[in-house]
Amino acid sequence: MSSDKILRDGRLHIFLLGSGGPINNNLRVAPSIAVLANGEFILIDTGPGSYRNLEILRLPAAHLTAIFLTHFHSDHIGDLGEANVLSWANGRKKALEIYGPEGVEKVVNGFIMAYELDKEYRFTHHGEDVLPLQAATPISTTILIQKSNERELVFDRNDLKVYAFEVDHSPVKPALGYRIEFKGNIVAITGDTIKTENLVKHCKNADILFSEAISYDMLKPVIAGAQTRNLSRIVKILTDIQEYHMEPVVAAELAKEANVKKIVYVHIVPPLPNKLAEKTYLKGVSDVFDGEIVLGEDKMKFRLDPKR
Ligand SMILES: [Zn+2]
Numbered sequence: 001m002s003s004d005k006i007l008r009d010g011r012l013h014i015f016l017l018g019s020g021g022p023i024n025n026n027l028r029v030a031p032s033i034a035v036l037a038n039g040e041f042i043l044i045d046t047g048p049g050s051y052r053n054l055e056i057l058r059l060p061a062a063h064l065t066a067i068f069l070t071h072f073h074s075d076h077i078g079d080l081g082e083a084n085v086l087s088w089a090n091g092r093k094k095a096l097e098i099y100g101p102e103g104v105e106k107v108v109n110g111f112i113m114a115y116e117l118d119k120e121y122r123f124t125h126h127g128e129d130v131l132p133l134q135a136a137t138p139i140s141t142t143i144l145i146q147k148s149n150e151r152e153l154v155f156d157r158n159d160l161k162v163y164a165f166e167v168d169h170s171p172v173k174p175a176l177g178y179r180i181e182f183k184g185n186i187v188a189i190t191g192d193t194i195k196t197e198n199l200v201k202h203c204k205n206a207d208i209l210f211s212e213a214i215s216y217d218m219l220k221p222v223i224a225g226a227q228t229r230n231l232s233r234i235v236k237i238l239t240d241i242q243e244y245h246m247e248p249v250v251a252a253e254l255a256k257e258a259n260v261k262k263i264v265y266v267h268i269v270p271p272l273p274n275k276l277a278e279k280t281y282l283k284g285v286s287d288v289f290d291g292e293i294v295l296g297e298d299k300m301k302f303r304l305d306p307k308r
């Protein structure tokens with residue numbers, strides 16, 4: 001099947017499974033990025049709805065090796081149980097490795113418990129040959145950043161390297177971004193964060209930067225509308241979230257300062273229902289960054305040829 005071939009063609013393949021954030025419409029689901037190279041298949045985050053897109057794209061689920069979580073907000077972890085059980089049902093033969101900041105063990109154990117009965121049903125029904133038990137239960141690994149400003153090599157197999165670095169999504173602590181390297185290509189993923197010097201440092205010279213961004217400008221009328229209707233809860237939440245994300249123009253500054261080739265906007269909030277909204281979201285971005293600017297869409301594909 002062609003989906004297996006992309007694992008072995010020597011290139012780095014990236015699929016944007018979820019380009020939305022916590023508030024979405026029918027055009028976007030929550031964050032997840034699939035990376036495939038040299039027999040390795042990893043996911044960065046597993047936002048709700050994203051696993052369906054992996055299936056729709058017919059990615060080789062049986063070869064899913066590892067999942068890297070940026071942090072544990074529900075929009076980043078919701079499909080973790082689905083990713084584990086459905087890749088197992090699809091023929092994965094080894095236990096899935098799940099990496100994340102401190103707290104990952106608790107999250108993974110929670111999913112294990114929630115899916116325990118499902119595991120028993122499937123195993124009893126289909127048997128060890130079809131659904132080997134040792135592949136059913138994921139293994140969690142806590143990523144500790146030894147030196148606060150340095151990146152940590154957390155995965156190094158078949159030329160695919162994954163580095164984790166600290167981002168600032170306070171009060172969510174710790175939170176991580178990831179830098180992926182494969183045969184001279186660099187892909188950076190911000191996770192949820194504000195712009196910091198450390199973030200710029202670890203996104204340096206990326207061929208593709210997947211950056212989160214929330215348009216505070218576009219939230220203004222929503223907040224004003226909620227205020228007139230005395231919806232104080234919505235006002236409070238939509239105001240609070242502006243403390244720990246980047247605006248699209250700030251993400252463009254990050255792209256410029258980090259000297260990246262291409263920025264792909266992800267974690268897009270608010271939902272963009274039409275072209276006019278897309279234009280508003282990206283307003284001012286091209287004045288700041290003169291590289292390639294892409295508004296992320298679900299199921300978007302990227303391919304990088306090896307540089308060495
Ligand atoms: Zn988020």
Ligand SMILES: [Zn+2]
Nearest residue numbers: 071073169192
């Ligand atoms: Zn978050």
